[in-house]
Amino acid sequence: MFKQLNHEQLQVYQSIIHSVNNKTGGIFFVYGSGGCGKTYLWGTIISKLLSQRKIVFPVASSGIAATLMPGGRTAHSRFKIPIIIDEDSSCNISHKSDISQLLKKTELIIWDEAPMQHRFAFEALDRTLCDIIKSISQDRHEKTFGGITVLLGGDFRQILPVINRAPRSEVVSASINRSRLWDESQLYLLTENMRVNKGNSEKQKEIARRFNQWVLDIGNGKIPSCTEDGDVFDDVDIEIPEEFCIKSDNFSVEEIINSTYPELLSNYKDEVYMRGRAILTPTNEIVHEVNAVILEKLPGKVHSYLSIDSAEELGESEQEFNT
Known part of the structure; x- marks a missing residue:
């Protein structure tokens, strides 16, 4: 290390x-x-x-x-x-x-x-x-x-x-x-971002570096506001560069998935491929929607494992406890 x-x-x-x-x-x-x-x-x-x-x-x-x-x-x-x-x-x-x-x-x-x-x-x-x-x-x-x-x-x-x-x-x-x-x-x-140099090509690395710098500029307040009143603290709009957008007339969840996970069916078992990608969303509702679409694409049967927020009482005897 x-x-x-x-x-x-x-x-x-x-x-x-x-x-x-x-x-x-x-x-x-x-x-x-x-x-x-x-x-x-x-x-x-x-x-x-x-x-x-x-x-x-x-x-x-x-x-x-x-x-x-x-x-x-x-x-x-x-x-x-x-x-x-x-x-x-x-x-x-x-x-x-x-x-x-x-x-x-x-x-x-x-x-x-x-x-x-x-x-x-x-x-x-x-x-x-x-x-x-x-x-x-x-x-x-x-x-x-x-x-x-x-x-x-x-x-x-x-x-x-x-x-x-x-x-x-x-x-x-x-x-x-x-x-x-x-x-x-x-x-x-x-200041050296270790993640932006992990692209498969120089073009991908350069895009990652530009995206990283754009995110930093947002945090530093260097991106000009698109709102009529730039002094409004809780409601400021900024323009997202076209190179960071998915350009499609029929924009949908499918477009986001295909852009983030190209050739998914050929790579979904590849740990390196899966670890290097993620779709971030602002709400859990969109998370569930995206997950549902991806799961439908993958072969095999879907298993759901549910969690509960309450604890069961333990048995009084060792046999009841073990069961």
């Missing part, structure tokens, strides 16, 4: 390993869009430190992101962060708990998708760690996060903290870069 790091990833890797080995602590923020290799970088750092028998806490703001890291958990689950939180909150971790004893020996905390978390959550963890570390070291007690190296990552162009019915200014003020901790952070940028 180390040998495949690019120059930007290697710079972050060396800074984190140096901070952990020298016990200097500090906050590091890795800012990069999707596909720039943040998750791969987390895995490389975690593997290195675990091989040295060091303790690492990999967490994420969302459950999906947490599953992508070895031993990952959501930050709220791992650090007992209150659901209802304010500027004076602290984590529900007692000094005598197992998690407290583990935190005293922790060398690194990796927190993915940090921009979508309220800044009060980071400040609560900082307050809690300083209190826990105070019992073993007065010097570390005065450092940010109790002297533990903290590596944050994410993309501010994606989801910011969700606050019900809040105006834009309130959402921005809740972000991590408005926290007192941000001034102490070291910022690293990942």
Whole structure:
């Protein structure tokens, strides 16, 4: 994994390993869009430190992101962060708990998708760690996060903290870069998108690079608005370039499927072919419609596996339990 790091990833890797080995602590923020290799970088750092028998806490703001890291958990689950939180909150971790004893020996905390978390959550963890570390070291007690190296990552162009019915200014003020901790952070940028170079031809790679740049320009606010009033925050239209559109007089779900999965019947058993493609939709209703059309194309019988949201009572005897 180390040998495949690019120059930007290697710079972050060396800074984190140096901070952990020298016990200097500090906050590091890795800012990069999707596909720039943040998750791969987390895995490389975690593997290195675990091989040295060091303790690492990999967490994420969302459950999906947490599953992508070895031993990952959501930050709220791992650090007992209150659901209802304010500027004076602290984590529900007692000094005598197992998690407290583990935190005293922790060398690194990796927190993915940090921009979508309220800044009060980071400040609560900082307050809690300083209190826990105070019992073993007065010097570390005065450092940010109790002297533990903290590596944050994410993309501010994606989801910011969700606050019900809040105006834009309130959402921005809740972000991590408005926290007192941000001034102490070291910022690293990942700009090389690792996914856009996986096309089968130079033409496909070039299209992927242009699409990637267009998406970044949207996030950076560089795409001009098509609305009559460009200052309207909640209703801004942009023009999609023709090269990224399916041009057809009879536009349908079939067109989307054929464009995304060409020669589906010849390749549907190919894992590489299936992994490299996806149809994203804004609603579950469209998901079901697209899935139904694709399933009708595939040979064989369709099997539906249904889940339930209630638990059955266990039998009183071992025989009933086994059945």
